[in-house]
Each structure stands twice: as structure tokens, then as C-alpha cells.
Amino acid sequence: MILQAYVPASGDIFYSPYFRTTVCVFQPAGLWSLFITYAINNDMTGAKEGWTKPVPFYTFSIDPACEANQAKYPYAGHVYPDYDPTGKTMLISWTNCNRVSMTTITWK
DSSP states (O other), X not given: OTTTTOXXXXXXXXXETTTXXXXXXXEETTOSEEEEEEBGGGOTTOSSSOBOOOEEEEEOOOOGGGXXXXXXXXXXXXXXXXXXXXXSEEEXXXXXXXXXXXXXXXXX
């Protein structure tokens, strides 16, 4: 099972030309990080070979304007795989305190 220890709140599954396999990026409910896992041998269903163990790769920052607000929990974490056709750079967005934040990460 892909998400044995996690309850995803949001996420995206897509083919990554950079990793050359199907990738799942998700934000578990109640956590402040995005996690990544990939299909072993591009077996998207995981029925034959499964998925790798999910690992955190990005921790959300909190908008300073939200510090006094009770709604500090970041939610709706997503990636936009088409931002970079090579898949090396990934655009990330999340919402916090009714404000959308965005950043990019570049894989090594």
C-alpha cells in the first residue's frame, strides 16, 4: 500500500520525466511537509512491485501575517509538474491563513 502510515490531505500523481517513473507527491493530514514516493519500475498501481517508502522533501513556511491567527496550519499542498518540462524543477503551492504561497525546488 502506497500510504500505509499516512492519511493524505492533498496530493498529485504524475509521470516525471526527471525520475522516469510515476511519482506521488502528497501532504499528509496534520503535517507541515510534502512527501514524495515513486512507483517501482513505473508500476503505477503498485500491484506488482509497489511504491517506495514516502519521504518528506519540503517543509512549508508560515506566512508571518498568520502568526497571530489561530489558522497556522498549511493545507492544500500541490505540485505543478508541467512548470518545467524536464521535471528537474518543481513548482509547489500551499494555502495558509487564506493566502496562497508558492516556491520552486530543483532536484539534484
